[in-house]
Amino acid sequence: MMEQIYLTIALAPLVGAIYAGFFGSLLGRMATTIITIAGVLISTVLSFYVFNHHVLEGGEVFNQNLYTWMQIGELNVSVGFLIDNLTAIMLVVVSFVSLMVHIYTIGYMHDDAGYTKFFSYISLFTFSMFMLVMSNNFMQLFFGWEAVGLISYLLIGFWHHKESAVEANLKAFLVNRVGDFGFLLGIALVLMYFGSLDYVEVFASLGNVTGITMLDGASVITVICILLFIGAMGKSAQVPLHVWLPGSMEGPTPISALIHAATMVTAGIFMVSRMSPMFELSETALIVVMVVGAITALFMGLLGIVQNDIKKVVAYSTLSQLGYMTVALGVSAYSVAIFHLMTHAFFKALLFLAAGSVIVALHHKQDIREMGGLRKKMPITYWTSLVGTLALIGFPGFAGFYSKDMIIEAVHFSQLPFSDWVYVAVVIGVFITAFYSLRMFFLVFHGESRMDEHTASHVKESSISITLPLVALAIPSAVIGYLTIDPMLFNGWLDNAITVAANHASMASLEANFHGANAMVPHALQTLPFWMMVGGIASAWVLTLYKSQWADWIQKKFHRSNYVLESLYGFDRFNDIVFVGGVKKLGNFLWKVSDSGLIDKILVNGSARFVGFIASMVRPIQTGYVYHYAFFMIVSLLIILTWVLFAGDNPLLEL
Amino acid sequence: MVSLSDYLILSSVIFCIGLVGIFVNRTNIITLLMCVELILAAVNTNFIAFSHFLGNEAGQIFVFFILTVAAAEVAIGLAILTLLFRVRGSIEVDVTNSLKG
Numbered sequence: 001m002m003e004q005i006y007l008t009i010a011l012a013p014l015v016g017a018i019y020a021g022f023f024g025s026l027l028g029r030m031a032t033t034i035i036t037i038a039g040v041l042i043s044t045v046l047s048f049y050v051f052n053h054h055v056l057e058g059g060e061v062f063n064q065n066l067y068t069w070m071q072i073g074e075l076n077v078s079v080g081f082l083i084d085n086l087t088a089i090m091l092v093v094v095s096f097v098s099l100m101v102h103i104y105t106i107g108y109m110h111d112d113a114g115y116t117k118f119f120s121y122i123s124l125f126t127f128s129m130f131m132l133v134m135s136n137n138f139m140q141l142f143f144g145w146e147a148v149g150l151i152s153y154l155l156i157g158f159w160h161h162k163e164s165a166v167e168a169n170l171k172a173f174l175v176n177r178v179g180d181f182g183f184l185l186g187i188a189l190v191l192m193y194f195g196s197l198d199y200v201e202v203f204a205s206l207g208n209v210t211g212i213t214m215l216d217g218a219s220v221i222t223v224i225c226i227l228l229f230i231g232a233m234g235k236s237a238q239v240p241l242h243v244w245l246p247g248s249m250e251g252p253t254p255i256s257a258l259i260h261a262a263t264m265v266t267a268g269i270f271m272v273s274r275m276s277p278m279f280e281l282s283e284t285a286l287i288v289v290m291v292v293g294a295i296t297a298l299f300m301g302l303l304g305i306v307q308n309d310i311k312k313v314v315a316y317s318t319l320s321q322l323g324y325m326t327v328a329l330g331v332s333a334y335s336v337a338i339f340h341l342m343t344h345a346f347f348k349a350l351l352f353l354a355a356g357s358v359i360v361a362l363h364h365k366q367d368i369r370e371m372g373g374l375r376k377k378m379p380i381t382y383w384t385s386l387v388g389t390l391a392l393i394g395f396p397g398f399a400g401f402y403s404k405d406m407i408i409e410a411v412h413f414s415q416l417p418f419s420d421w422v423y424v425a426v427v428i429g430v431f432i433t434a435f436y437s438l439r440m441f442f443l444v445f446h447g448e449s450r451m452d453e454h455t456a457s458h459v460k461e462s463s464i465s466i467t468l469p470l471v472a473l474a475i476p477s478a479v480i481g482y483l484t485i486d487p488m489l490f491n492g493w494l495d496n497a498i499t500v501a502a503n504h505a506s507m508a509s510l511e512a513n514f515h516g517a518n519a520m521v522p523h524a525l526q527t528l529p530f531w532m533m534v535g536g537i538a539s540a541w542v543l544t545l546y547k548s549q550w551a552d553w554i555q556k557k558f559h560r561s562n563y564v565l566e567s568l569y570g571f572d573r574f575n576d577i578v579f580v581g582g583v584k585k586l587g588n589f590l591w592k593v594s595d596s597g598l599i600d601k602i603l604v605n606g607s608a609r610f611v612g613f614i615a616s617m618v619r620p621i622q623t624g625y626v627y628h629y630a631f632f633m634i635v636s637l638l639i640i641l642t643w644v645l646f647a648g649d650n651p652l653l654e655l
Numbered sequence: 656m657v658s659l660s661d662y663l664i665l666s667s668v669i670f671c672i673g674l675v676g677i678f679v680n681r682t683n684i685i686t687l688l689m690c691v692e693l694i695l696a697a698v699n700t701n702f703i704a705f706s707h708f709l710g711n712e713a714g715q716i717f718v719f720f721i722l723t724v725a726a727a728e729v730a731i732g733l734a735i736l737t738l739l740f741r742v743r744g745s746i747e748v749d750v751t752n753s754l755k756g
Contacts, residue, residue, distance in 0.1 A: 622754060622755060623752060623755055624751075624752030624753060624754040624755030625748065625749070625752050626677075626684075626687065626748060626751070627677055627678050627679075627680065627681075627687075627748065630677045630678065631677075631678055634674060
């Protein structure tokens with residue numbers, strides 16, 4: 001019974017995608033919309049049922065292989081489902097956000113020629129994401145991992161007539177290959193040392209591998225964890241593999257919300273949480289995870305301050321929030337990471353969709369310097385954005401407040417080396433988050449209108465298919481943190497999926513200091529992060545609304561740091577020079593020296609020329625004169641006869 | 656009494672004349688053909704001489720075959736020469752070097 005339900009959850013969007021993809025032009029827009037949305041709706045309803053069954057009613061963990069994908073010697077690769085509470089939570093988040101994005105797309109892509117294609121892609125994405133989170137083995141995880149990457153690539157380049165979009169999707173694809181390479185190596189090591197790719201079997205035999213070393217002393221577990229984390233860095237856009245995510249904003253806004261904020265980019269976080277029994281065994285890997293996360297959280301947030309494209313600001317905030325989640329993973333607070341993943345999925349999808357609503361209203365203008373005063377004209381977008389922004393900056397009571405506060409506290413309690421520095425980074429990050437979020441919010445919705453006459457006269461609230469998802473996402477963005485913090489973090493929702501070693505005390509300390517969701521709000525007023533946030537809001541207000549000329553003054557005064565930020569720390573330039581340039585140089589070298597020089601000149605033409613050279617040496621013998629030939633024949637005959645008769649092994653005549 | 660070695664000396668003299676004729680001849684291919692005939696004649700002389708002194712007639716019968724083949728060869732050679740003259744307008748040995756590499 002449950003097996004059928006799980007299968008239906010995964011396959012319903014696939015059916016929709018196939019119909020929309022192959023028969024979209026035949027069926028027309030209306031039918032395509034209905035089929036794909038029906039598919040995702042079925043998945044969503046069933047996901048809630050599964051959530052209820054597993055999380056609320058405490059149903060048995062389902063772990064079963066459904067189909068043998070391939071049999072290679074001893075290795076049996078299956079398609080199978082592992083449904084525990086972690087998967088159930090992910091299913092609800094993915095299906096709900098996906099459903100909202102499907103509905104939103106009706107309005108957003110209304111005038112686009114690729115309407116049915118777009119629906120097909122996002123349904124296919126939903127299927128892939130389900131396969132990723134429901135997998136019970138590494139191979140299927142990798143399948144889902146690559147499939148979501150592929151669809152991300154297709155959707156970033158959806159408007160393929162735009163050169164920047166094509167460049168961005170190529171960049172996303174290539175950067176993800178780097179991460180996937182590490183990921184694949186990690187999986188290969190798992191197979192090599194554990195002899196199995198099944199999660200449960202691998203986790204059960206962890207004890208056999210602990211203590212084994214490779215490569216002159218590196219622990220195998222550490223190497224595997226770091227390689228897997230490199231995969232997560234690619235997918236979840238951690239420094240230095242983050243460069244593709246801002247570029248991915250070239251795609252249509254619904255996919256920025258679905259793929260590049262709510263679901264796909266959190267696949268890395270999900271994967272590390274899933275691997276928690278393994279990561280718990282490697283202190284080194286956890287430190288790497290934590291430090292990378294902290295760097296991403298702080299420095300990517302800083303970049304959000306200088307961005308002027310509405311989607312880019314949200315994109316950098318996504319990077320920064322992913323950094324927060326990674327930090328939580330690093331300090332062994334996996335459930336907090338999943339908690340933040342969930343709240344972030346709602347409020348960040350909301351912010352992206354709201355940004356899309358603004359973009360539609362302004363006829364695809366994205367520069368926040370040319371907006372302003374939209375509050376009156378777009379009230380629903382305004383209020384939902386406000387909820388999303390408050391959730392993002394962690395305003396007490398909103399969803400992001402609980403999750404982010406828990407992350408900061410978890411770092412505070414962590415005993416890992418460098419955790420003090422990471423604590424400083426995440427606390428400063430709160431100020432920065434509040435600053436760039438409110439800066440964008442004020443610039444877009446408050447103050448004087450800076451739009452041109454023509455645009456301003458056409459601005460109106462978006463249609464129902466756009467505002468409905470906004471409202472539907474605003475509700476969980478506001479309340480989900482309050483409702484789920486207690487059961488999710490401290491009452492065992494995730495206990496059957498996540499393992500925390502006894503010596504990593506963050507979660508235990510969090511629990512000891514937790515006095516209910518209600519107590520957190522008044523308590524927040526006495527904590528540093530809250531005042532950092534207030535400071536961020538205040539400085540954003542001063543610099544955008546109260547004295548906006550001060551912002552220019554600061555920009556001039558600190559033009560050096562401004563330059564560093566605006567050049568995005570030079571990651572792109574570095575990649576351009578070192579990797580792109582290096583590969584080009586290497587390619588040139590191989591082309592000129594190896595291909596053109598060695599193979600073409602020496603091997604191919606060389607052998608021909610060698611034959612020619614020998615021929616030119618021998619050719620003068622062929623004079624064409626009969627008497628020369630005759631002479632040679634006779635003389636040769638004489639020599640041979642002399643040899644045979646008088647010399648040689650067995651002379652016929654004695655001299 | 657004429658001994659075997661006299662015949663052999665005679666035949667080698669004829670052979671060498673033919674050989675030298677082939678080597679040093681620069682004018683005419685007909686001369687070449689004639690020199691080839693000389694060489695064959697030298698061989699024939701050998702055959703007959705040995706046949707006579709060894710008391711075996713097979714050698715003398717062989718000579719008939721050689722003469723026949725030589726006649727055929729000359730016929731073909733002359734035919735080729737005629738064609739060569741038509742094509743190139745000359746049968747000088749130095750001109751006919753189209754096999755030159």
